[in-house]
Amino acid sequence: MNEDEVRALITLAGPGDEPVPAGANLPGLLARGRRQRRNRALLVVSGSALTTAAVVLFVVLIAGRAPSGESLRPANAPVSTTTTTTTKPLTTTEVPVTTGSAPTPSSTKSTPGTTTHDSSSDPATPGGHVPTSTAR
């Protein structure tokens, strides 16, 4: 089939002499169209207003949660052994400052065959902090 033959064939499928029902209902179509346009406009406006209100509410809520005046503090006081030892007056019974430094983490590890002393808990240990009456 060439194009003209197909065209002729499709023409046969078109409307012939048969009675054709009445045309489209124009007033009904216009009424429906107006209603749909109005509803769509209403939807757009209300959606926009709703979105604006939601954004404003969100901003107000965020702004209402004002930060507290207190500044952040560390959970633990900073460990400073040097300041405590230097402020104390040296007495004859006190050990030199250099020996009273905090033990390094490696020295606190107990290894088999060695004896370690906790200088903070044993006042008799040389190097530990010994409070004396002369310090008053």
Add this chain to the structure above:
Amino acid sequence: MAIPVRDSEDVLPEEPIRGTAPRWEGEFVAYFEARSPSLRSTAFVLCGDWHRAEDLLQVTFLKLYQVWPRLVRRGELDGYARRVLVRVFLHENRRLWRSREQVSAEPPDTAAPGDPDVAQRLAVRAALAAVPPKQRAVLVLRYWNDLSVEGSADALGCSVGTVKSQTARGLATLRKRLGPQLDDLVRGGRKEHWA
């Protein structure tokens, strides 16, 4: 296309509609009156049923009404209207209730095929109804609306290659359905086409 602007009160003397009519409504009414017969016959060739064609036309013009102000600014009214019609048709065919509705093989108001011309028409319509909707839409756009391959592709929103392949498949289906009576139909159709 230059559309004569009419006053909407001329067209709708008994105005049962609430609200004010937009200023452009007269143009829309004029376009409706000028173009609805041709779009209606296109819809009829697409679906083979006057009542369904009427539904397609209503939905098409309703969609045109929604976008009319933008559409007039852009031009290409006819092409857009045809595109909307074909897409509405394809969309309708995708709906499940449409397939559930077709329970009988023969429409109840079939004309008696006493006249050979009527018999030919009915045969071609039945064959065209057997072609899948998208292929049918391509055939109608190309051979009923006389659109080019590119124009059909634009109306359907697909590529030129798709239009060509769908045309070939649609014609093959049509040929298969018509069988041996194809030659008689082509001769009869040609006579009517050139008359």
